[in-house]
Amino acid sequence: MASKIDPDQVTDTALRLLNETGLDGLTLRRIAKELDVQAPALYWHFANKQALLDAMATEMYRRMAVEPLPGPDAPWQDWITSAARRLRHALLGYRDGAKVFSGTHFTGNDHATLMERHLGALIGAGFTLKEAVLASSTTYAFTVGVVIEEQSVHPLPGHQEPPFDLAERAQRIGLDHPLSVAAGETLFADFEEQFERGLAIMVAGIAATVPGLAPTGRA
Template identity: 60%
Template sequence: MPPKLDRAQVVDTALRLLDETGLDGLTLRRIATELDVKAPALYWHFANKQALLDEMATEMLRRMSAGPPAVPDTWQDAVAGTCRGLRAGLLGYRDGAKVFSGTRLTDSGHAGGQQALLAVLGRAGFELADAVLAFTTAYAFTIGFVIEEQAVHPMPGERAPGYDPDRRAAGIDPEHALAAAASRELFGDFERRFERGLAIVLAGIEASLVVSSTSANP
């Protein structure tokens, strides 16, 4: 194994190749070829592709968290800012949301940001269980939204085949006019749809969790 090959180099190469190959095409063999080593050399660092994906997701989060933290005025700003930052970070990589979803973070570097967010929610009156539920609900919305967004736009400015709104609408039986008309909403203006969806999530959290928290602690 070349002495200069380390985990960071493998992960950086994998993240760079991700834009070229997408998640399905990203293999340890492809990464090894790019690094000019034999595939078994990578197994010194990663037992399998899932272990590599875990480290890739962790590195993505490190990069998202770089820089001074924002100081939100309200819990809504804290949750919304976290979700917006997550979406922006994931959109920086082809299939970024798929890579991030379901992975296990390999270190505790995320704990500081999580602590700060939970503290904001706690000061707003959330019990810890409700604070966790609030954040994870908004997080799940963001991950799911970006997975669907990247299916339509694998890379900025690129539209995947099969996601043309007009063609979809034209291919639907006229008796299903509402389904046809929904094509532009399904496949267009993701920025507006994300913000509106996030506002709905925040309103739901406020209506169901903040009320219950404050009523439990008058």
């Protein structure tokens, strides 16, 4: 007999609990308890935790996809940077959001609509399809990686893990490594600046390595 819950309920509950438990503590048993059902009831909808993570990542993407996109005549740089910023913002909305998102597979084809518009805008600006995919996937990987590092330091907004306390780190590294100590101010103190600077480097690198791009606007 089918369970009284549906997949959307399970996914929404899992995303809500994620901020309480983190990825390691998010178990099917914990979700079942929250839904007041037996754990086996979840297996009607998700064969294992990975299947649930796929559904969670898909829902995270759907929620992100409702945010405004650049206009049809926006320069290609806006499409690259806005996609990265929207992704970072979405991942930071959940504890371990980047770890959940990384390595998962979307269920359904909802993501294809946004991907089509994004790739189409880049091709219209002078990218080949291959160049557009490589530029987008490289920027995506950069963004996910930065957020994974950011969330290892700040699992939740306003909370910092003890190993990344700058004063404690400086004392542990010692006076013999002044550059390494000073680097902590950039590595662990301002992830917004770190992300934006890295994103600017990515855009400059794309512009320098993809021939025939229009500097701004469309080709």
